[in-house]
Amino acid sequence: MAMLRARLLRLFLSPSNPIVKPSVLAGSSHRRSQRGFGLGEFRRGFSGTLVPELTTDDAASTAGADDEIERIQREFEEAKRNFDNIPEVLKEIPKMNPEGIYVNKNVRLDTIQVYGFDYDYTLAHYSENLKILIYDLAKKHLVNELKYPESCLQFEYDPKFPIRGLYYDKLNGCLLKLDFFGSIELDGCFFGRKKACLIADIVQHFVDAKLDFDASYVYEDVNHAIQHVHKSGLLHRTILSDPRKYLVKNSQVLQFLQKLKEKGKKLFLLTNSPFYFVDGGMRFMLEDYRDGRSWRELFDVVIAQANKPSFYTSEHPFRSYDIERDTLAFTAVSRFLPNEVYYHGCLKSFLQITKWKGPEVIYFGDHLFSDLRGPSKAGWRTAAIIHELENEIQIQNDERYRTKQAQFHIIQELLGKVHATVVSTERGQAYKKLMDDLNMHRRHCRDIMRSLFNSSFGATFLTDTGQESAFAYHIHQYADVYTSKPENFMLYTPDAWLHVPCDIKIMPHHVKVPSTLFKPH
Numbered sequence: 001m002a003m004l005r006a007r008l009l010r011l012f013l014s015p016s017n018p019i020v021k022p023s024v025l026a027g028s029s030h031r032r033s034q035r036g037f038g039l040g041e042f043r044r045g046f047s048g049t050l051v052p053e054l055t056t057d058d059a060a061s062t063a064g065a066d067d068e069i070e071r072i073q074r075e076f077e078e079a080k081r082n083f084d085n086i087p088e089v090l091k092e093i094p095k096m097n098p099e100g101i102y103v104n105k106n107v108r109l110d111t112i113q114v115y116g117f118d119y120d121y122t123l124a125h126y127s128e129n130l131k132i133l134i135y136d137l138a139k140k141h142l143v144n145e146l147k148y149p150e151s152c153l154q155f156e157y158d159p160k161f162p163i164r165g166l167y168y169d170k171l172n173g174c175l176l177k178l179d180f181f182g183s184i185e186l187d188g189c190f191f192g193r194k195k196a197c198l199i200a201d202i203v204q205h206f207v208d209a210k211l212d213f214d215a216s217y218v219y220e221d222v223n224h225a226i227q228h229v230h231k232s233g234l235l236h237r238t239i240l241s242d243p244r245k246y247l248v249k250n251s252q253v254l255q256f257l258q259k260l261k262e263k264g265k266k267l268f269l270l271t272n273s274p275f276y277f278v279d280g281g282m283r284f285m286l287e288d289y290r291d292g293r294s295w296r297e298l299f300d301v302v303i304a305q306a307n308k309p310s311f312y313t314s315e316h317p318f319r320s321y322d323i324e325r326d327t328l329a330f331t332a333v334s335r336f337l338p339n340e341v342y343y344h345g346c347l348k349s350f351l352q353i354t355k356w357k358g359p360e361v362i363y364f365g366d367h368l369f370s371d372l373r374g375p376s377k378a379g380w381r382t383a384a385i386i387h388e389l390e391n392e393i394q395i396q397n398d399e400r401y402r403t404k405q406a407q408f409h410i411i412q413e414l415l416g417k418v419h420a421t422v423v424s425t426e427r428g429q430a431y432k433k434l435m436d437d438l439n440m441h442r443r444h445c446r447d448i449m450r451s452l453f454n455s456s457f458g459a460t461f462l463t464d465t466g467q468e469s470a471f472a473y474h475i476h477q478y479a480d481v482y483t484s485k486p487e488n489f490m491l492y493t494p495d496a497w498l499h500v501p502c503d504i505k506i507m508p509h510h511v512k513v514p515s516t517l518f519k520p521h
Helices: 002-012 029-035 039-046 056-081 083-090 129-144 150-154 198-208 215-231 234-241 251-262 275-286 347-354 368-378 388-397 399-421 429-453 470-478 486-491
Strands: 114-117 167-169 174-178 184-191 266-270 301-304 318-322 341-344 361-365 381-385 481-483
Touching: 056 083, 056 399, 056 429, 083 399, 129 150, 129 198, 129 215, 129 234, 150 198, 198 215, 215 234, 234 275, 251 266, 251 275, 251 486, 275 301, 318 347, 361 368, 368 381, 368 470, 381 470, 388 399, 388 429, 399 429, 481 486
Parallel strands: 114 266, 114 361, 266 301, 301 341, 361 381, 381 481
Antiparallel strands: 167 174, 174 184, 318 341
16 A cells, blocks of 8 residues: 555655645535535635735735645646556555445354345345336326326336435425435436436426426325335236246345255245235246245245334234135234244244344345334344445446546545635635636546436435445445345355454445545655
């Protein structure tokens, strides 16, 4: 690292013009969003058109400020000349593994005796066709049952618009992307959006038609439609009618479960989905690998329609489910029998029956609130399954992204030096020109980095300024570890110790080019 630091310093800092004053970053996004600045106002905040008239007493200090500005300008020109050399330097920074396990809290796998799994998006891998299906079914429900205009049936799902972890402002009808501190990201706010996700399409329709509407009603109706699609069984029946279109077969999931069983681990399935849907999906995904044996033999306990997240706080009793008759038994459940299926229940009864202690249990799920928040509070270890992780890490490893990220940090550093050097009374033409140039290059870097992920909202885990997003915050809060799919755990031995990285970062899968690499010693 010392050698890398030295090379970076030689590349970007002019030895004859060191700036030794302390630097501060130019305006945090947290402060900007609270004041409601748009992008245009953001630029004017650095390069306003009104320049105070200088007095004779200010002349000396202005000359000194101009000297400092000239030094920073030369440093910037030197950095731009060396931008093409950045990729060679960054090759020495290791790339992250898209299929790795990333650790927020230390986990000793040798102490984990029980592995629990959600079904949807955890054990079951779905194709992109599922999102289109949910969109179309919910759209039809809005028109047929809630009497939305028939023109809404023309809407089409656009997979390039939404990302995971967005927020909806029910008061104003805006889709928002928030940063780690809950502030709205610049350019991360959309009021309607043609060919977008359903809620944005509906808002766009009312806007285009110049109709008055309450944004909270739109939210409630769309949410109701999506809930109906799931709870009515319409979605489940459609998936099972053509499983090859929606489900992805994956032998590695089976290998992972079998490996755990061979090591003497206990396994349980805890899902909100009905048993017939889980059974149909598991049989389809594993039928080529089980030689006719039931997938239920892999699990010590199978619980369907668990009603998470209330499962973790309620006192609902377990009911034994009769697979043949599709009925629930009336007898009390005092123990879990092999090859049986149970409905409903609660965490309190689950722990009383199994005698499994919290710290020896790890639960895998994709939904941070309904799957992982309850277990984390109950003392279970938690593993978040984030399918978007692989693609985001692959982009972060890409030379184009790393190059623009390095350039972005260099410009941020120079902006900090300008603000640490020049006070408001010393802002002349040289200052304005430099600030315009720096801000232009920073916007260029930010736009390119955003476009590599998602042209509308950028990265799922990061804001355009390199801060972690609100979605990243919730992963950090509720997931002890996170990865793209459960079978990634096969890359580690069952007795491995998973440690938080020694170089402290909020999200351990991020590799950043810190501005400190470009500071003189």
